[in-house]
Amino acid sequence: MIRNKTVIRTLLFIRPMESMKKITPTAAELEILNILWNEEPLTVKDIHVLISKSKDVGYTTTLKTMQKMTEKGLLQRERNGKSHLYFSTRAKEETRGRLLDRLVDSAFGGSASSLVMQLLGNKKTSKDELDEIKQIIEQMKND
Amino acid sequence: MIRNKTVIRTLLFIRPMESMKKITPTAAELEILNILWNEEPLTVKDIHVLISKSKDVGYTTTLKTMQKMTEKGLLQRERNGKSHLYFSTRAKEETRGRLLDRLVDSAFGGSASSLVMQLLGNKKTSKDELDEIKQIIEQMKND
DNA sequence: TTTAAACTACGATACTTGTCGTACAAAGAT
DNA sequence: ATCTTTGTACGACAAGTATCGTAGTTTAAA
CATH class of the missing domain: 1.10.10.10 (Winged helix-like DNA-binding domain superfamily/Winged helix DNA-binding domain)
Incomplete structure (x- = not known):
């Protein structure tokens, strides 16, 4: 089986599609x-x-x-x-979202809540940050 | 009987400074x-x-x-x-925490709450996940 | 005891990333 | 007109990652 992407592209005469x-x-x-x-x-x-x-x-x-x-x-x-x-060319949110998705998938078994738990339990996250996060959640509950 | 081998090896100094x-x-x-x-x-x-x-x-x-x-x-x-x-050799939490710190620093300007906001606003995060996260926060408020 | 199967060790390759150095082009300054 | 400054373009390189192929070793089977 051919695994080398360069070879595959060469054989198929296609170029990598940047936009995709x-x-x-x-x-x-x-x-x-x-x-x-x-x-x-x-x-x-x-x-x-x-x-x-x-x-x-x-x-x-x-x-x-x-x-x-x-x-x-x-x-x-x-x-x-x-x-x-x-x-x-890309909105901050889009890029951040993609990075976050990748981390959730690769390190947190796809569970975003695990990530939040880890974050909240993390000593490095300051108390102010924690309060702010709680406030954000509080606000979201009113949707 | 002690089952955790990581602990055993740490206590016995089987691994040198590398583990640092x-x-x-x-x-x-x-x-x-x-x-x-x-x-x-x-x-x-x-x-x-x-x-x-x-x-x-x-x-x-x-x-x-x-x-x-x-x-x-x-x-x-x-x-x-x-x-x-x-x-x-390393606890899941330690590694996850380090990866998370790195992402917060490199992509969220060091703001963990920005990360949570992004996560909550992310379409890819399922409703169930959101509910779970909210519940976690709710629970933490009672500390 | 020879052979086959299951494993490990290790080198090689292609790609990516981060980093510069050098060469060259354009625009001012003298 | 020539020299200096300020940019860009581009090649090169070391380190790290992901990936296999091949060779060699050990265990179990015939």
Whole structure:
């Protein structure tokens, strides 16, 4: 049985369909997305300046990552004079939802309530957070 | 009689400092851990049979993955005749907690309540799940 | 005792991720 | 017009993941 995807695509003369792919960003990509979700659009430089505050990384690393993200369809860009303005193509909620689904499936046996239980029992979650979560639930009960 | 082997080995210092490393398992590793968290210990074959039900993968792939996990300290094993019996070294809750923390940090700006909101607003989370979650919260309020 | 079956060990491969360095292009500054 | 700055493009590389194939070892069967 042929398992190699590259081989299969070659044999079938098809290309990977970017639009159909449900891409979940990696950690480095999320760092960039978190910034863009807060303020769009931004240049590579803008983002790199922000990231550099908490992390020592080269400019071309950020650039390359954003180029890859654009290839993948996570970002779009448009020329703005000499440089580009980047913005995210997917709503924050959609991406977060997908990541959450993946975690629920892969680590919590598909049970979202197990995840919440874990979260509420987690020492790292602050009391304020817990109160806030409880309040959210309370509010939802009135639907 | 003490049945928990992880505890025994921890007390006997069978594993060195490796066990201190904070490793977060990958997707393929989680698949194996999910099985072991449910029933321990198991052989490579046991696990491979179970995984094969939902996934087409070679036996040596499962074997190799479990060998790597043992190297990393995620699993431990002991000879059992011709083969080995594997068991996980970390409590389910610890690993889940770490994965959850990572997601909260990387995708939800460190806000656990944002994560819960997202989860509750997620169409994919079933009504039953939602009810269950609400019930959990309700119960926690009585502390 | 030879053989077959069941296992393990280990190397190899393809892909992905994160990271830079270098080369090149465009726009100003001198 | 030439030099400097500010960008982009692109190749390269190390590390890690998932995946198998092949070879070798042990146990059980004939």
